Amino acid sequence: MTESGDGGPATIEARATTLGALRQGLGWALGSILGGAGNIIAPAVCLGCHVRISAHDALCAACWQQVSFITPPLCDRLGLPLPFGSGEAPLISAAAAADPPPYDRARAAAVFDHVMRELIHGFKYTDRHEARRLLARWMTGAGAELLADADLVVPVPMTRWRLIRRQFNQAALLAREVASASGVTFDPFVLRKTRRTPTQVGSSARQRAANVAGAFAVPKSARRRVADRAIVLIDDVITTGATVSACARALRAAGARRIDVLAAAMVADPRRVDL
Numbered sequence: 001m002t003e004s005g006d007g008g009p010a011t012i013e014a015r016a017t018t019l020g021a022l023r024q025g026l027g028w029a030l031g032s033i034l035g036g037a038g039n040i041i042a043p044a045v046c047l048g049c050h051v052r053i054s055a056h057d058a059l060c061a062a063c064w065q066q067v068s069f070i071t072p073p074l075c076d077r078l079g080l081p082l083p084f085g086s087g088e089a090p091l092i093s094a095a096a097a098a099d100p101p102p103y104d105r106a107r108a109a110a111v112f113d114h115v116m117r118e119l120i121h122g123f124k125y126t127d128r129h130e131a132r133r134l135l136a137r138w139m140t141g142a143g144a145e146l147l148a149d150a151d152l153v154v155p156v157p158m159t160r161w162r163l164i165r166r167q168f169n170q171a172a173l174l175a176r177e178v179a180s181a182s183g184v185t186f187d188p189f190v191l192r193k194t195r196r197t198p199t200q201v202g203s204s205a206r207q208r209a210a211n212v213a214g215a216f217a218v219p220k221s222a223r224r225r226v227a228d229r230a231i232v233l234i235d236d237v238i239t240t241g242a243t244v245s246a247c248a249r250a251l252r253a254a255g256a257r258r259i260d261v262l263a264a265a266m267v268a269d270p271r272r273v274d275l
């Protein structure tokens with residue numbers, strides 16, 4: 001490399017400017033790649049209806065109003081909103097008392113309806129993952145109590161075959177975001193889906209439970225990471241709870257001390273909704 005000129009202040013300044021511009025350009029390009037290309041280049045739009053708004057990863061006021069956030073009073077076991085509360089010790093719904101779930105507590109950010117249904121459908125069935133950060137932020141808030149002293153954040157797994165076909169596991173994408181926001185270890189390998197299961201769309205609660213029974217397992221090599229641990233299991237939607245229940249049973253069999261479930265949305269009346 002040869003240097004021409006005297007290297008005086010003007011040249012140095014020019015060189016510094018070029019270097020600065022290069023660095024800035026590189027940083028910008030990296031930011032685009034790491035942050036998802038749309039994030040920096042594209043204008044901010046509402047994730048629900050796509051009108052222009054001032055911030056990324058957000059909803060416009062109209063869409064926001066259509067989200068039924070789940071707030072207390074709620075059933076401490078199932079996480080379902082309750083019409084009234086005593087304001088005292090944890091409330092247990094009649095449904096949870098009659099048929100206790102195999103997990104300790106479930107929480108979801110919102111009821112699965114309106115805008116929430118659109119956000120999750122876009123997320124689940126297309127490769128548009130713009131809602132990922134927003135949903136994860138809501139989940140981290142809704143699950144604060146569960147995450148506070150958790151050891152592991154574990155996504156509901158897919159079979160390898162399904163993962164190859166779809167190329168992403170939406171539960172794992174959410175789980176990774178929630179883990180990073182809460183500082184809890186993300187471990188997508190402690191739970192495995194061992195067989196393919198029929199689609200749950202249109203199935204009754206009983207069919208769903210039968211479909212997924214025994215379909216999940218903790219591999220022998222992961223048992224040590226699960227034993228005596230408090231685990232937060234992540235899914236995008238809790239419909240009847242059949243899937244997360246089957247996962248919880250596998251984790252319990254491997255010795256997990258506590259199993260909580262955290263989802264972006266929850267079906268308020270599982271008998272009436274198809275996913």
Ligand SMILES: [Zn+2]
Pocket residue numbers: 046047048049050051059060061062063064
């Ligand atoms: Zn909107």
